[in-house]
Amino acid sequence: MPEPSQPYHRDLSFRGFVEGLTYLDESSQPLCHFFGGVPFALPPIGPFRFQKPRSLPPCYRYGTRANPGRFSGGCGLCPQASRQGFDETTWDEDCLQSNMWIPAGEPPAGGWPVFFWIHGGFLQWGSPNSMDLRALLSESPTRCIVVAPGYRLNIFGFLASLDALHSSPDYAVNLGFWDQRMALQWTYENITYFGGNASNITIGGYSAGAHSVFHQLAYDLAVPDEKAIVKKALMLSNGPGMQPKSLGEAQIQFDELLGTLKISPDLSPVEKLAKLRTVDARALIEASTKMKLHQFRAVTDGSFVRHGLFNEISNGHFAQRLKRRGVQLIIGECSDEHFVYGTWRPPKPGYDNMFHRLEADYPLEACRVLISHYFPNGKLPPKYKDWHTAFGKIYADIQIHALERGMINTLVKQGAGHLIHRYRIEWRAACVDKTLPKHWGATHGADLAIWFWGNGNNLSDNEKEIVTKAFHEPLSKFLKGDIMNWGTQHAMQVRTLKGDGSLVIEKDTRLDEGLRLWDALKKIGATGEAKETAKL
Template sequence: MLRPSQSYHRDLQFRGFVEGLTCIDESSQPLCHYFGGVPYALPPIGPFRFQKPRSLPPCYRYGTKANPGRFSGGCGLCPQGTREGIDDAAWDEDCLQSNIWVPIGEPPTGGWPVLFYIHGGFLQWGSPNSLDLRALLSESPTRCIVVAPAYRLNVLGFLASPHVLQSCSDYAVNLGFWDQRMALQWTYENINYFGGNASNITIGGYSAGSHSVFHQLAYDLGLPDEKAIVKRALMWSNGPGMQPKSLGEAQGQFDELLDVLKIPRDLQPAERLQKLRAVDTRSLIKACNDIDLHQFRAVTDGFFVRHGLLDEISNGVFAQRMKRRAINLIIGECSDEHFVYGTWRPPKPGYDNMLQRLEADYSHEACKVLMSQYFPNRKLPQKYKSWQAAFGHIYADVQVHALERGMVDALVKHGAGDLIHRYRIEWRAKCVDQQMPRNWGASHASDLAIWFYGNGSRLSEKEKEIVTKAFHEPLSTFLRGETMDWGTAHTLQLRTLKSDGTLAIEDDTRMHEGLNLWNSLKKVGATGGRKEVAKL
């Protein structure tokens, strides 16, 4: 529970009554309202494990006036790979809930702007419970409702098998993305009860959340206009990624998991699914940590993730759809992303170990390109201190630097440049020293203290001035849907927060390097995709 705070009740009309918190300062002045762990779908547990999320029925009520639903905690913690500080006793597969932060005071005409924020964590771990937006909503220029959903991660959110998919109607793939979409639909249908403007929703995310934003935007752009929700997007420290693996390639990972769990492969698909649903949570997560292909990510299913999705960027379809709906995008990076990326399950030293690690995330053909680009002699280049350091750079290039540039370049070439607003961060707040070494500089996630005004840590008055001028003044305008002064002369320029805290408008010196990798991957279809039969 956030402290200090006071009880806060709200009438959600036909959805019933809820009790949240009003966060207050030391002088008992209100900072914002908070509702933690508000369900947006029915629990995906028991026989509903590995099923698409189920919407709340029309008769669903959160509580009554006499006994309101109490939402002062947080979302359920989706089971995830064991990490320091994460207690598996806190895991809860019943995690399809959102935390909702609301500004103090009367909303503007039409309601507060809404930021639908997707947390990061490589799609393997993380939680919206790490957000602390009290300072953001009380001290910064940014005033909006923030809806931050939990969603299924790793094996629970992204297990894929074409054999099971073709045989079992109660099984689906890309469940983490479907969860996010359900939460977004819930936000569209219910946020007005919290004082929000359902016609002014920005989707944003950090890291894997940013990658998710790309896929949610792509899905939204593929819908008829009357079903579209997204008005604009924020992609913080991640790009589109590569075309996800095919369903066929994902089957190998599925089989590897069955072997570790001692589930016979020769069982009928429905029997395999039944046994997977019966495995206790801890054993399931442990098995994922024991297999070589340990990263569970999206697959190209032809439904949520279209075949040739990234071809739509290269051939102009994506740009034309963004232009037709006037979807503005803020997208950018930190200067030293690679330090943090190098810590996420790095490979053991050696060429073959590096290849095996990369294949946990990317298609075999894409990995062949990456290995030839970075290790042409099958040896560690002198510019990298270790294989782990090399891994950090590769991961950062693929997840952020290179593919982000490929996407931006294609959007500009196809006439959507006026919708793109790019940034680069080379500065970090003092409070970040408590979380990562100072010599890592502006590494991945160090800028969460910028975007969320400390995110629970205290910024100095000088730091508040820096982040307000650099990003929060234009961001507040962006979220309202008004014309934003980003300062760049053309789209390929960057709004850069320099290491000394000054703001600069600069040309992108890494564009050529990024496009080289983008184009190399495109040749093998890693930024496109071959068609295959998919069950819709």
């Protein structure tokens, strides 16, 4: 049954006129406004596949007063393989669009705070279309405009080739990150037309979205002050990761893809790229699922991802930039992240299989450190009941627990601790039982019902009280830019929502464990300089 709604119009000045929806409650009162699938860039299709996003030209109009552009659906879904398999009927390479949720009523002086939200999905799958913020913007203390962009994923967003980059001026890498940046720039330039405050933009994301937030923040901190956009950031259930693979390592994956697609290795790099631009989207996705190196992630290109980016954390440059800009960060985790992490393409049992699975995500040198750190004698340690469990916990450590702590500890030592606000979640709402097994506890993604006030599911009155006190009261102030009472005395303390719904400020009991892995990776340079330099 369709949700009750009525058309909602906005005049976007020189960009024309748009029509979205106003969602209504049972009494026909407005809950919030919504625009779905608003383009922020030109379609990256045909010959523009594997190119940087192209900004909308100055003459671009969304619609006219008589015939406004209608945006009541959602973003195009970048072709992808999910846990459920393939559904190419829903795919659309033309995915560079944003969904926008806007509170009802008059905005405050200066406009609504803006929350730029990057969805997760291991950078391989996902979409902003699964969000339902009607209750968040009508019932919770949180009032802001939420801009949630689509961006290119997997092969489409993170295919990398050193040879192609040297040979093809129309080819680029880290396209998913460039898409996000263009969506952020579009938001900065246009959000005032929707009632937002362009001078108060917070970026946030979950899982791979939080990983993306780190890279967007790192990029933003390095641009001149007059081009900076980010005021505050949220990294929910992901850390910085490690220095991405070099372009040389990425070339190995590129060559494996060509072999899987039976594209001749004797072709020139330009010819190989031309072939890839004509391959059907389903064939590309199917080929990726058959590869040994099946995860397409960011690479160190010297452009969006700087060489030695993670050395900037160690040598104090990152902290200095944070302090100079005054960018505050909320960062944290769930207690049982590993249950969901263990489901994403787990390896078959065995030491070698574990190594090769890690190699799909991380630099080879880092994989050697990781396998030695977790399996010093080449066997499954007694603390893991099986290889599947080990994979989930190791993956969660790398993505979240360990490297998050390494970054935080380093920033605190360099005097940026006053900008960091940490949390831990051990509680989950009853509505999560619909999608995640109850015995998984506060696993990865279980807390989206907290941050998004049920995200389309109902919270009980008691649950609303719990999440309001734990996070939404301070989050509301954080987004506004007001002074926030997080409750911690320093950044090494954690604001924890316990399993019984109580809120405590406590010591981080996993700090030493996390720092051991961080230090092990640093010693061998896995978070250091890349060896290849791209000709950009």
